[in-house]
Amino acid sequence: MRHTPFAQCAPRALTRLGLALTAFATLGFSAAANAAPTDFPDKPITVVVPFPAGGPTDASARLFARAMGDNLGQPIVVDNRAGAAGTVGSAWVARAGADGYTLLWGGTSTLAVAPKLYKNLKYDAKSFIPVGMALRGPLMLAGRQGLAPNTLPELLKYAKDQALTVGSAGNGSIGHLATEYLKERAHIPLTHVPYRGGSPAITDALGGQIDLVFDTAAALAPYIKSGKLKAYAVTGAQPYAPLPQVALMKSAVDGYEAYSWFGLVAPANTPAPVVQKLSQAFAKAAQSDEVRRELAATGVEPGVAGAAEFAKVIGADFAKWSALITRANVRADD
Structure with a gap:
């Protein structure tokens, strides 16, 4: 059949x-x-x-x-x-x-x-x-050092008037879909930048070539702990255990959850x-x-x-x- x-x-x-x-x-x-x-x-x-x-x-x-x-x-x-x-x-x-x-x-x-x-x-x-x-x-949204906002609400407000770039592991990756989901639910204009894998996207965020990167929390956590990137939000239903201080995306974007x-x-x-x-x-x-x-x-x-x-x-x-x-x-x- x-x-x-x-x-x-x-x-x-x-x-x-x-x-x-x-x-x-x-x-x-x-x-x-x-x-x-x-x-x-x-x-x-x-x-x-x-x-x-x-x-x-x-x-x-x-x-x-x-x-x-x-x-x-x-x-x-x-x-x-x-x-x-x-x-x-x-x-x-x-x-x-x-x-x-x-x-x-x-x-x-x-x-x-x-x-x-x-x-x-x-x-x-x-x-x-x-x-x-x-x-x-959960996934995590992280930003380059030097990006003006320090909190999720600040970022969402800032993004409405700025041409922020968001890197992911590629077109159709879960990071890309999470970016499109955020654009839709938060009503903010973001420019997606696809890479051939998550590591190159993270590297360019570290180097300041892109503003933000969307990847798994596990992949981004080491760079948050070392202070090389800023964590804005995780996309789970509950705090991310290794970094419980990071905001939940749903706290500022109604109904947002992604795993x-x-x-x-x-x-x-x-x-x-x-x-x-x-x-x-x-x-x-x-x-x-x-x-x-x-x-x-x-x-x-x-x-x-x-x-x-x-x-x-x-x-x-x-x-x-x-x-x-x-x-x-x-x-x-x-």
Whole structure:
């Protein structure tokens, strides 16, 4: 049966996406369930991280892989398949066998943004079934030293009459979308400057070539702590633990909230008992002392509990960011 890609969903269908994903996560697929092996897993499992090795995304995947492997009695191997903003590795998993032995470490950009942002994407709304959400972290808006405003209210007032530039990791990145969301909700004119990754954007903010940078709080926190950049706001629902003094964006911009999150998904049609076993191992891993300690050390929040709740997060964020991409006419980098 042909699946309709995220990018071709009608607007009214977006509100149904969360329910559809929840149904997948809760019910699974009965036909596949009948064929599920009772001795799963009986060999190593591969988790594809669609980004380069060595970064925070890779580190979180390896943390959960170790804990899950211990719970399942089989090693879990992390395979980094980077390219095209994470869509290469994601598409590869979507085409993999639906047997529970090849999984994807998916996130906001690959599961909630890419299906709307990219044309001719090789996966869609029905390509994956959620296993569990690992973590979520807020974004942060930071500015160069020497920028006149020192507080969020001052910045918002200042930005109304100034041509401020905001750097992000690229067109269609979560930092770009957060910038467009701020422009829309705060009614301020900002000029987005796309970079090929977050590090170059931060470097230019440090050097004063741009006024502001929007990235994850974890990426910007070291520069705030060292005094090299000014923190104006974080986009979470609660204060960012490593820098609790930083204002919440929603304190000055009504309804503003944005997160970058990651979790584990399996190819669609993976047998329901296999998904259930993976979800149980994932939930146990999330509660382990090592995982909780490591997540707390990086300042990120634990993910929502359960595959069905993760499905709701994916659906809600897809609807939110898809609508914004349309309204702001966001285009991906070539």
